[in-house]
Amino acid sequence: xxxxxxxxxxxxxxxxxxxxxxxxxxxxxxxxxxxxxxxxxxxxxxxxxxxxxxxxxxxxxxxxxxxxxxxxxxxxxxxxxxxxxxxxxxxxxxxxxxxxxxxxxxxxxxxxxxxxxxxxxxxxxxxxxxxxxxxxxxxxxxxxxxxxxxxxxxxxxxxxxxxxxxxxxxxxxxxxxxxxxxxxxxxxxxxxxxxxxxxxxxxxxxxxxxxxxxxxxxxxxxxxxxxxxxxxxxxxxxxxxxxxxxxxxxxxxxxxxxxxxxxxxxxxxxxxxxxxxxxxxxxxxxxxxxxxxxxxxxxxxxxxxxxxxxxxxxxxxxxxxxxxxxxxxxxxxxxxxxxxxxxxxxxx
Amino acid sequence: xxxxxxxxxxxxxxxxxxxxxxxxxxxxxxxxxxxxxxxxxxxxxxxxxxxxxxxxxxxxxxxxxxxxxxxxxxxxxxxxxxxxxxxxxxxxxxxxxxxxxxxxxxxxxxxxxxxxxxxxxxxxxxxxxxxxxxxxxxxxxxxxxxxxxxxxxxxxxxxxxxxxxxxxxxxxxxxxxxxxxxxxxxxxxxxxxxxxxxxxxxxxxxxxxxxxxxxxxxxxxxxxxxxxxxxxxxxxxxxxxxxxxxxxxxxxxxxxxxxxxxxxxxxxxxxxxxxxxxxxxxxxxxxxxxxxxxxxxxxxxxxxxxxxxxxxxxxxxxxxxxxxxxxxxxxxxxxxxxxxxxxxxxxxxxxxxxxxxxxxxxxxxxxxxxxxxxxxxxxxxxxxxxxxxxxxxxxxxxxxxxxxxxxxxxxxxxxxxxxxxxxxxxxxxxxxxxxxxxxxxxxxxxxxxxxxxxxxxxxxxxxxxxxxxxxxxxxxxxxxxxxxxxxxxxxxxxxxxxxxxxxxxxxxxxxxxxxxxxxxxxxxxxxxxxxxxxxxxxxxxxxxxxxxxxxxxxxxxxxxxxxx
Numbered sequence: 001x002x003x004x005x006x007x008x009x010x011x012x013x014x015x016x017x018x019x020x021x022x023x024x025x026x027x028x029x030x031x032x033x034x035x036x037x038x039x040x041x042x043x044x045x046x047x048x049x050x051x052x053x054x055x056x057x058x059x060x061x062x063x064x065x066x067x068x069x070x071x072x073x074x075x076x077x078x079x080x081x082x083x084x085x086x087x088x089x090x091x092x093x094x095x096x097x098x099x100x101x102x103x104x105x106x107x108x109x110x111x112x113x114x115x116x117x118x119x120x121x122x123x124x125x126x127x128x129x130x131x132x133x134x135x136x137x138x139x140x141x142x143x144x145x146x147x148x149x150x151x152x153x154x155x156x157x158x159x160x161x162x163x164x165x166x167x168x169x170x171x172x173x174x175x176x177x178x179x180x181x182x183x184x185x186x187x188x189x190x191x192x193x194x195x196x197x198x199x200x201x202x203x204x205x206x207x208x209x210x211x212x213x214x215x216x217x218x219x220x221x222x223x224x225x226x227x228x229x230x231x232x233x234x235x236x237x238x239x240x241x242x243x244x245x246x247x248x249x250x251x252x253x254x255x256x257x258x259x260x261x262x263x264x265x266x267x268x269x270x271x272x273x274x275x276x277x278x279x280x281x282x283x284x285x286x287x288x289x290x291x292x293x294x295x296x297x298x299x300x301x302x303x304x305x306x307x308x309x310x311x312x313x314x315x316x317x318x319x320x321x322x323x324x325x326x327x328x329x330x331x332x333x334x335x336x337x338x339x340x341x342x343x344x345x346x347x348x
Numbered sequence: 349x350x351x352x353x354x355x356x357x358x359x360x361x362x363x364x365x366x367x368x369x370x371x372x373x374x375x376x377x378x379x380x381x382x383x384x385x386x387x388x389x390x391x392x393x394x395x396x397x398x399x400x401x402x403x404x405x406x407x408x409x410x411x412x413x414x415x416x417x418x419x420x421x422x423x424x425x426x427x428x429x430x431x432x433x434x435x436x437x438x439x440x441x442x443x444x445x446x447x448x449x450x451x452x453x454x455x456x457x458x459x460x461x462x463x464x465x466x467x468x469x470x471x472x473x474x475x476x477x478x479x480x481x482x483x484x485x486x487x488x489x490x491x492x493x494x495x496x497x498x499x500x501x502x503x504x505x506x507x508x509x510x511x512x513x514x515x516x517x518x519x520x521x522x523x524x525x526x527x528x529x530x531x532x533x534x535x536x537x538x539x540x541x542x543x544x545x546x547x548x549x550x551x552x553x554x555x556x557x558x559x560x561x562x563x564x565x566x567x568x569x570x571x572x573x574x575x576x577x578x579x580x581x582x583x584x585x586x587x588x589x590x591x592x593x594x595x596x597x598x599x600x601x602x603x604x605x606x607x608x609x610x611x612x613x614x615x616x617x618x619x620x621x622x623x624x625x626x627x628x629x630x631x632x633x634x635x636x637x638x639x640x641x642x643x644x645x646x647x648x649x650x651x652x653x654x655x656x657x658x659x660x661x662x663x664x665x666x667x668x669x670x671x672x673x674x675x676x677x678x679x680x681x682x683x684x685x686x687x688x689x690x691x692x693x694x695x696x697x698x699x700x701x702x703x704x705x706x707x708x709x710x711x712x713x714x715x716x717x718x719x720x721x722x723x724x725x726x727x728x729x730x731x732x733x734x735x736x737x738x739x740x741x742x743x744x745x746x747x748x749x750x751x752x753x754x755x756x757x758x759x760x761x762x763x764x765x766x767x768x769x770x771x772x773x774x775x776x777x778x779x780x781x782x783x784x785x786x787x788x789x790x791x792x793x794x795x796x797x798x799x800x801x802x803x804x805x806x807x808x809x810x811x812x813x814x815x816x817x818x819x820x821x822x823x824x825x826x827x828x829x830x831x832x833x834x835x836x837x838x839x840x841x842x843x844x845x846x847x848x849x850x851x852x853x854x855x856x857x858x859x860x861x862x863x864x865x866x867x868x869x870x871x872x873x874x875x876x877x878x879x880x881x882x883x884x885x886x887x888x889x890x891x892x893x894x895x896x897x898x899x900x901x902x903x904x905x906x907x908x909x910x911x912x
Binding site for chain 1: 805808810811813814815816817819821826830
């Protein structure tokens with residue numbers, strides 16, 4: 001029987017009486033790339049540190065590969081951890097850093113420490129820097145060394161706490177491709193913490209969106225984006241237009257400020273209920289050709305941002321802000337017609 | 349391997365506590381208790397006799413008065429220095445800034461001899477006055493020379509704290525005030541000054557505490573005519589009037605504890621985050637010939653001249669007087685005396701070489717005790733949690749108890765002996781000296797190591813633990829190696845404190861065998877049979893200066909923590 005890579009049951013953490021995590025349960029599959037994403041203060045880092053055993057006063061249970069590690073100190077949990085600021089030991093060389101965990105772990109197949117260090121430096125593409133001091137390396141290199149150090153003792157789970165946040169945008173994208181590749185190569189259970197929803201969507205097998213110490217939704221990236229489980233998820237992941245309104249008597253549409261917006265056919269709503277309709281900016285067309293059955297709104301363009309591959313258009317419709325994205329060759333202006341397919345709307 | 353080291357810290361905590369109880373809390377406590385008890389009965393008799401005696405009213409009033417004068421003098425001398433260091437750039441600025449730590453390690457009895465060598469009857473000042481045909485100035489045994497010597501000690505403290513505050517004033521705030529229309533003077537008043545005041549007040553309170561409890565300077569420069577509480581206390585012990593001394597010591601300790609409490613309460617309200625921030629650009633002190641006519645700069649040059657005389661003068665005089673005779677010719681006689689006296693031991697005189705050896709030996713012993721104690725206190729203080737405030741209190745308590753009171757307590761409780769479970773426990777003078785020095789020195793180890801430990805990113809320890817190291821292994825593998833510079837600086841501090849310690853040593857070093865350099869120095873100063881000149885004392889003082897300078901260089905070069 002296979003165990004989940006990491007299982008958390010009823011985890012609660014409070015700091016000085018303030019709830020950081022309130023009764024969270026999760027199961028991460030073995031070999032899965034699992035991401036905790038949410039704004040700062042949502043409890044994602046607390047959750048990661050609690051799994052590593054680095055937080056005091058954690059309630060609930062943690063199992064890693066079927067082992068109950070709830071009462072184990074961090075050094076006995078066999079986790080690999082990577083921190084945002086690298087946390088390399090400044091008084092040790094790169095080699096000593098990567099080899100540090102091997103002081104406390106036997107390698108199963110009797111490989112020597114030197115072989116293992118060389119293997120890992122190769123893995124992170126940094127063979128040849130072993131004798132350097134961490135300070136002589138760039139931020140991106142330091143983070144790869146931190147990754148190699150975490151992986152050296154062959155941990156059961158790899159925990160990454162905002163590992164790319166300290167790097168510039170271009171490097172961030174390069175390194176996340178590399179992290180994903182290494183994770184797949186080693187097939188290691190990985191829990192990744194980030195506040196960057198785009199990073200979460202790009203990397204993960206599944207994403208847990210966290211908010212105020214709770215998990216709002218756990219799903220593959222596509223599902224989180226296309227079918228958000230809550231208003232918070234809809235707003236936090238990607239951009240969204242939210243319309244609050246009341247379901248009409250026939251249950252086929254929603255009244256928003258006197259205008260009627262049709263609902264998708266599969267929307268499970270009851271007449272008269274207050275609902276929120278979410279429509280992604282890229283699902284809205286600006287001007288141009290109309291498809292049959294499309295909902296149209298007449299709005300006024302307020303500002304336009306040029307994004308390189310598209311324009312983001314900020315419009316006003318009945319006093320509301322509506323954002324849409326268009327690949328048009330020239331920026332729209334003045335009064336425009338916005339259109340969207342009812343099937344692209346999401347009811348929350 | 350791991351379980352063994354994991355028991356190290358609790359064992360260290362227990363050992364530190366036991367040591368503190370035995371060599372500090374118990375002796376000092378016995379002094380305090382004896383002030384309110386007579387043969388085991390609670391009585392207010394001794395206290396009442398001191399409190400009701402007009403002589404003691406005058407004694408305490410004079411002690412406070414000279415401390416107040418000294419505080420004002422220290423601020424007057426120290427404040428322009430802070431302005432100069434914080435706002436002007438000149439060659440040697442960094443050196444001057446780091447030298448402001450020097451008074452912490454200069455033995456005060458040595459500084460007192462330096463002041464005698466400079467301002468005394470046969471001192472350098474009068475020699476120079478005689479050369480230009482002026483009448484000699486008599487400053488020995490005056491309040492002025494005591495206040496000057498106290499300013500020598502505490503003005504650098506004022507400079508140090510205020511410079512740090514000044515450097516941490518955010519230039520953007522100053523610039524904002526200027527762009528909003530405030531004049532430079534108005535900006536200083538509204539933006540800069542409020543940020544300097546806490547540092548200035550802190551420095552003033554500390555200076556008042558230090559000079560209230562000052563001992564060797566007042567003893568050597570004022571004598572019994574200008575006695576403070578501390579000097580009178582010493583005289584009572586010398587005449588074996590231990591009961592009255594204990595009462596006096598108890599009152600003094602209560603007063604200084606009150607002052608320390610005020611200081612700690614005050615310090616806690618201050619904003620943290622000191623250190624040389626990116627700061628405002630400093631103005632060059634000299635920018636072409638024109639700048640030399642600037643009145644502000646002229647005043648700073650004048651100030652620098654005065655500061656040079658006050659701070660370098662006494663130390664230079666010490667060295668100069670140690671190699672010149674009364675009529676101004678070069679001599680090595682006094683150094684020969686240091687060596688020669690070994691063979692011809694006149695009864696009751698202190699032999700110099702054993703004193704030097706004792707100083708180094710005691711300092712080594714004190715270091716062995718103070719270093720682990722200081723590290724244990726730092727580790728506990730850094731790890732947040734219950735009891736950390738208690739440790740902070742334990743750490744500052746030795747600051748509030750004068751060396752004389754500690755020496756007196758040790759004399760009564762340890763050297764004269766205590767009966768415990770039917771056994772008579774006594775400790776020899778040298779052991780008591782080492783213990784007293786360790787008590788005086790370990791807070792300096794902690795004050796160096798605690799900030800260094802505290803500045804280590806917690807995640808380094810987290811990373812080590814996730815990799816399999818237990819908490820104590822992480823301390824040994826990661827934290828301690830990273831604070832080695834602070835440890836060395838702390839050790840150098842502890843060594844210097846021990847080498848220069850006079851207050852408790854002079855009480856515990858009974859006879860000639862366990863005298864240290866500062867004790868020998870005081871005896872040579874007071875010994876008129878050696879002739880009217882300060883020769884032997886200045887020679888011994890120069891040796892002491894050399895030893896403390898080496899300590900200072902270590903602190904300065906290695907322990908960068910104190911320079912930020």
